[in-house]
Amino acid sequence: MKFNSPVETNLFDDAKIIGKPTQRVDGPLKVTGTAPYAYERNDAAPDALYGYPLGAAIGHGRITAMDAEAARNAPGVRAVVTTLDIDPLEKGMNNVARLFGGNEVQHYHQAIAVVVAETFEQARAAAARIDVTYEEGEAADLDLDAAFRRVEGSGEPDTLFGDVDAAFRDAAVVTDQMYHTPGESHTMMEPHASTVDWSDGGDMTVWTSNQMINWNHQSIATTFGIEPERIRVESPYVGGGFGAKLWLRADAVLAALGSRAAGVPVKLALPRPMVMNNTTHRSATVQRIRLAANPDGTLKGIWHEAAAYCLPGGRGENATAQTPIFYAGETRRVKNHVLDMPLPETADMRAPGEASGLMALEIAMDEMAEALEMDPVRFRIINDTQVNPSDPDIPFSDRHFVECLERGAEAFGWAERNTSAGGRRDGDWLIGHGVAGAYRGALVLPSGARAILDGGKLIIETDMTDIGTGSYTIIAQTAAETMGMSLDDVEMRMAHSAYPVSSGSGGQFGAPSSTSGVYAACMALREKIAGNLGLQDPTFADGNVVSGETRMSLSDINEEVSAEDAIEWGDFQDGYAMGTFGAHFVEVGVHAYTGETRVRRMLAVCDAGRILNPVTARSQVIGGMVMGVGAALSEDMALDRGRGFFANHDMASYEVAVHADIPDQQVIFLDTLDGVATPLKAKGVGELGLCGAAPAVANAMYNATGIRVRDYPLTMDKFIDQLPSI
């Protein structure tokens, strides 16, 4: 199905299943512990042995020798493969550092050996017996701030319009500040894990935990130089990814090499302490934001320059992602510098770009509102835009940012907010309120599916993944709705390389793309059924196909009918800016003596088109808000600048928010429809909840204390000296 023009009305406008609160269909499997996760595929590979990885012990350099003799002779060991045993493997999609092979160490904990043994404990103990000699690389300058100062002002701007210099010269009010966001780790509950059967070195089966079946499939083929047809990839359940599992990683590669060497299936999960440095993370950023405004609050200029690090050839966080498009304003200058540094690999993490960019921009907006003596909600409303500011011929497909702010202000009680530093107290706690805008692009990707009607059952096959988001459920809802069947009639088969290629899960493109693909397949199935029965323009409702006087129950169709299709996105979408929008409102308490900060309540109002399932969508948004609390208050990959690695590499020391950090959370979805975006008029919402949540906390802290902290996480060491004296 080619999506060639905006949808007017279609069957989803009278939806009975889509848009209705629906519990996740895979819920019972998960709460009974019977959903088969990658490391527990005892159903598929009951004889799998245990693999255990060894990570490099230096930041970067070379391995000069490895002695694996003791490991090979250790009890229970069936195979040991060291990185010196094989040539460097080819790199799969978006792998920057190689995953295995050769003597070069590009980052700490890069995989350098795998041990296969009969028990997990034996494999782990043997891996510790491998003796490695290194030659350390030259110490590198890992000071991102200094690096930013060196490149500041250089290079062609990524976005430039209007006379920026004049705007800043003539503006009534100008703000100019530096902001810092730290490296962040995905730290999903399930570490990267795979079970691989490559016992005979021929065909390979990979049971893995990955967000993107097709990319993974292709990358395995490239990495090992084998035909994709010989590889089968399954990833039916993923215990969180947040972008960490978009790409092929060392777990699958090591399990495959171990399996071939031992001649048996092998399962391998990255030990938690390896996840932070072995896999990818969100790079730290340095950002300078200058705003220029007229006395009436309209923005004259936005000047955003940022830097992030990455390994040579890689991608760092682009914190300027939202700046060209989010707010109105006559002039703009935007530049992101990506600087090479020998650190662990950086790549996408939930809302890559916007998450870090809004952490700075939305503080800057708060600062400007204050300089203008204007309500920050009002200041944002004044600077709303319905067109792409850098290309005013391009309208937003559907944008209700103002309504998010207004509804939020109303529901939160913004009018009764604290208005002066220290103005509101609860015992020793200074109470403050903050707002921030949320923006995240609404990307869609081609996505395919097969729909099969078989004896009254509707079977959906697609390689789409469910990374805990609810894909099984919303896809089943889409299919049932399109076919006029009930949810119970639908059998979902997903996340298998044998099924049609879907968008996969990432960048909040999964839900809008994959449901569209399933809609396409179901429409193709409808056409086939109509053709088979010789019916003209039939309707499908209540389990029946109806045309004129003819009414037939779909369960009475005896032979199997199958149709496959994919959604493809027409060029017309290039004529629009597509995004999702929101507003976050937060109340915090900052302890007047200690600077401890606790969030007391949070509200997000979201504009993301049709909400396919309010239950799973709300879970996504509150999950994003939780991540925002972590980003604001505690998450920080602690860089050892001398050694070039992240020292706090476990869940006790890399502090994500815990239950006790999370207060009452409210989510309001605006009832919006975006017919430009998808046939279902839906957009993604999985990342929107994170965007803007952290700066809303930051602004609330400022509101409480009068102390502006621009360096995340906003821990007390950064401002305790400025708290009121005791």
Next chain:
Amino acid sequence: MRAFSYEKPANPSEAVARAAEVEGAKFLAGGTNLLDLMKHEIEAPAHVIDVNGLGLDEVTETEDGGLRIGTLVTNTALSAHPRIRRDYPVLTRAIAAGATGQLRNKATTGGNLLQRTRCPYFFDTNMPCNKRSPGSGCGALTEGAFSRQLGVIGTSSSCIATHPSDMAVAMRVLDAIVETVTPSGMTREIAVEDLHLLPGDTPERETALMPGELITHVRLPAPVGGTQAYHKVRDRASYAFALVSVALVRQADGTGRVALGGVAPKPWRRADADAQLPNGAAAVMSVLLDGATPTEENAFKLTLAERTLAAMLKEA
């Protein structure tokens, strides 16, 4: 984890006798610390003596009106004990501020006192660490290292690790006494004050216990009364070790006792600092933290400790 042999003796004298006999033996209580360290091969005992069969899991009254706590009393049970809650509330609060419900269910009184530092370089066997591997250097004291969590006082140029326990800080402020059985079968007593050693040049030596010496009980003297409080400061609200914690006992006349956690290789208390309590937080800290040698990253702990105590004094 290295392979090890295991046994579960039935009484304390058997346990110490076996510990004396078998080289490299270690006692295992709740295992919440030891097993982690063994998995990382930070510790690799050849023999593990499980003390969970020794009894020693009761809280009894002593003649002087205090309590005698068996070493195997769990953190959960101890913090919930009615006498502790009534007469030693600082201990209840300190324990409840530590770790998580699951961990506290397993963690024991003796094990908690003997838990080892959470210094990230101690935990990463690729890194130098004088405590884990004497003479290899201190990973946390090199240029650019991550030291935000580590100690500011009582540390040395060999090691700046802290003792991470919350419970121990309350035990210190209550002047608890540790009862042991030595390898030769003698019983002895060690004040909690003297249990943990400062690192000096030998950070691998952490306690006054001899190898194979078994903690059997921890004794609390008669209740000291007063208003008691424990304030633990951390970045997230739970499941994090203290940046700074303060245990306070304050009498109606303004005198009292104060001990700090999160700042030193042992619960940090000084009699001459206690004496300053009537003069306020700044006066206490000017004595208690005198001679502190923080790193650039953890200097904030000095301010934080003073402000935390100030907040508590206002309440108490």
